[in-house]
Amino acid sequence: MITYEHVKLLVEIVAFVSLTGALYLLIALRGVLKDILGTSTIRGVYIGGIIFWFGYLINVLNDVLTLRFLKILDDIVVAIGMVVIAYSTIWVKRQIVTRVKPRVVLEGESGLQSGAYLTKPMHPPDLLRLLSGKKLFAVTRSPQIYESLNVPYIWITNIDHPKAISPTRLAPLLHAIVKGADDNTFVILDGLHYLIVQNGFEATIKFLVSLKDALSEKSAGILLIVDPETLEKRHLAILEREFKWILR
Incomplete structure (x- = not known):
């Protein structure tokens, strides 16, 4: 005779198998998810997911082994897993909602048309004169420089x-x-070398090309500050196919 307990156990087993499949898919897509969420975040999601999975396994065992401590343990383990996942995803949300509003810092008229450009490192005031009349913001490893110039970053x-x-x-x-x-x-953008060190060249160039294309659609421009001595020749050649030198 099929009882309520039998149905409940069957439902929990089906849910556990589905959860296992979802966790497997998450692990199989780790490369893509790492590019989107970042290494530390996806690691937190994995750890939380595994803890949650283990807690659900204990929950299924509750219906097979009627041990009191398992009924408490499964709730504790599931709660820990959810906290780890929530913390990781909240950190992603904080990263995504970062906002910056461009500002005209130096009045004038720049002869530089919207597009994607390379330049060697230059004195910041010279950079502002080159982009006079343009609304600016910086993506930088050195925020103090741009803060002193009143450039959003x-x-x-x-x-x-x-x-x-x-x-x-x-x-x-x-x-x-x-x-x-x-x-x-x-x-x-003056943090190119740092991005390459952190992500590798392949991931960084994909990011830069996607950024260039997205800005082009908005009739905006990008000026990539590059020290050629910090790049391999083949990497510099790839950059030069996507960006034009203005000062070299």
């Missing part, structure tokens, strides 16, 4: 800061830059 760092985005979270960084840009905006 996104700080690429692992430090917890309202204007910061982790260098390994390229998708949230791309979102924040494109969200902040409009026509007549130029994005100054």
Whole structure:
């Protein structure tokens, strides 16, 4: 005779198998998810998911082994897993909602048309004169420089800061830059070497090409500050196919 307990056990087994499949899919997509969420965040989601899975396994065992401590243990383990997952996803949300509003810092008229450009490091006031009349913001490893010049910025760092985005979270960084840009905006990006160190060249160039295309659709521009001595020749050649030198 089929009892309520039998049905309940069957439902929990089906739910557990579904959860196991979802966890397997999450692990199988780890490469894609790491690019979107960042290494540390996806690690937290994995750890939380495994803890949650283990808690649900204990929950299924509750219907087979009627031990009192298991009924308490499953709730504790599931709760820990949910807390870990929630903490990781909340951190992603904080990264994604970073906002920056471009500003005209130096009045005038720049001869630089919207597009994607490379330049060697230059004195910051010279950079502002080059982009006079443009609405600017910077994506930088050195926020103090731009803060002193009254240039809005996104700080690429692992430090917890309202204007910061982790260098390994390229998708949230791309979102924040494109969200902040409009026509007549130029994005100054001076943290290229740091992004390559943190993500590798392949991931970084994909990010830069996607950023270039997205800004182009908004009639905005990007100025990538590059020291050729810090790049391999083949990497520099790839950059030069996507970006044009203005000062070399």
